[in-house]
Amino acid sequence: MTRVIFIACSIFLFCHSAKAQDITLPTPNLKEHSLSVVQALQTRHSVRNFDSNKDLSLQQISNLCWAAVGISREDGRLTSPTAMNRQEIRLYIFMEKGVYEYQAKEHKLIEKSKGDYRRLLASAGGKAPNGNRNFKQDFVLDAPVSLLMVIDFEKFGRKDEKAVQMGCVDAGNVSENINIYCQAVGLATVPRATHDSEAIRTLLGLGTQCLPIMNNPIGYEKRQ
Ligand SMILES: Cc1cc2nc3c(=O)[nH]c(=O)nc-3n(C[C@H](O)[C@H](O)[C@H](O)COP(=O)(O)O)c2cc1C
Numbered sequence: 001m002t003r004v005i006f007i008a009c010s011i012f013l014f015c016h017s018a019k020a021q022d023i024t025l026p027t028p029n030l031k032e033h034s035l036s037v038v039q040a041l042q043t044r045h046s047v048r049n050f051d052s053n054k055d056l057s058l059q060q061i062s063n064l065c066w067a068a069v070g071i072s073r074e075d076g077r078l079t080s081p082t083a084m085n086r087q088e089i090r091l092y093i094f095m096e097k098g099v100y101e102y103q104a105k106e107h108k109l110i111e112k113s114k115g116d117y118r119r120l121l122a123s124a125g126g127k128a129p130n131g132n133r134n135f136k137q138d139f140v141l142d143a144p145v146s147l148l149m150v151i152d153f154e155k156f157g158r159k160d161e162k163a164v165q166m167g168c169v170d171a172g173n174v175s176e177n178i179n180i181y182c183q184a185v186g187l188a189t190v191p192r193a194t195h196d197s198e199a200i201r202t203l204l205g206l207g208t209q210c211l212p213i214m215n216n217p218i219g220y221e222k223r224q
Pocket of ligand 1: 044045046047048137190191192193194
């Protein structure tokens with residue numbers, strides 16, 4: 001009998017520890033900023049050297065997700081505009097402890113994979129946008145958080161040339177929200193089109209209706 005209880009407890013503990021660890025985010029702090037929008041526009045610039053010793057708090061991640069694709073109005077519309085309000089940009093968060101998808105409605109992170117997969121954003125897996133097969137940007141590994149934008153064409157109901165154009169523009173809108181927000185609160189970032197799309201598709205179980213399109217590594221700039 002004791003043996004049966006022991007085995008049952010072990011199975012319970014195993015299942016429990018292997019369970020996905022979703023994260024409920026704190027309410028976004030919309031008061032936090034040190035620069036006005038105009039000042040942020042004036043000073044925004046790409047940063048490619050991050051301080052790997054400085055992590056971001058859950059509050060900062062909450063604020064960033066909200067700034068990128070958070071719900072800003074009672075009718076469920078977002079901080080970033082999308083063509084026909086299709087809201088087709090999925091936001092994935094890559095951190096040392098795992099990869100998560102942001103759910104705007106619940107303001108929550110859904111765990112997609114445990115472990116550090118930021119390396120999938122450092123290089124394009126031999127297919128860099130600049131044509132250089134060996135192109136690799138290891139500074140991405142120093143940024144504690146990277147936000148990846150993925151176009152979900154199912155929201156358009158089609159994947160023709162126009163849908164691709166609209167998806168790319170909308171992803172750019174999200175990335176620019178992140179750029180300006182980071183500048184306003186003293187965080188560093190760079191918009192990037194480099195990432196290993198195929199490996200990301202496999203990791204996140206994305207079908208052909210999804211296209212990883214841009215990412216923003218985020219952290220504090222390393223002062224020399
Ligand atoms: C669509 C797009 C893709 C980009 N891809 C990369 C990239 O893969 N790696 C990188 O280091 N910078 C990338 N950048 C950043 C640009 O190089 C940068 O914005 C440009 O040099 C202008 O500098 P600024 O952002 O400081 O104004 C990208 C920017 C955009 C808009």
